[in-house]
Amino acid sequence: MFSLDELKQTQYFQDVRQEAREEGRLENKLETVPRLLALGLTVEQVAKALEVRH
Template identity: 85%
Template sequence: MFSLDELKQTRYFQDVLEEGRQEGRFENKLETVPRLLALGLTVEQVAEALQLDIEQVRNIQKKEGL
């Protein structure tokens, strides 16, 4: 059986950890979209600033009613 320290060193654990970090960064970007739109930035500016697709920003804009 693996100890916790040994488990943390496995490739699988490292991959899952990195995937979680990336997902968290993506979620943070999505949460930022409404705030930037409310400040008056265009959909294109928000997409460029956050490195998102324009369509993703538009979908959030529609969802939030902005």
């Protein structure tokens, strides 16, 4: 059985951790969209500001 420190060193753990970070970043961007649109930015401006494709 793995200890926590050993588990953290596995590629699987690193992959899952990276995926969670990416999902968190996406979630934050999605939460920001309505606020930027409410400020009067266009969809293109929002996409550029958040560095996403539209």
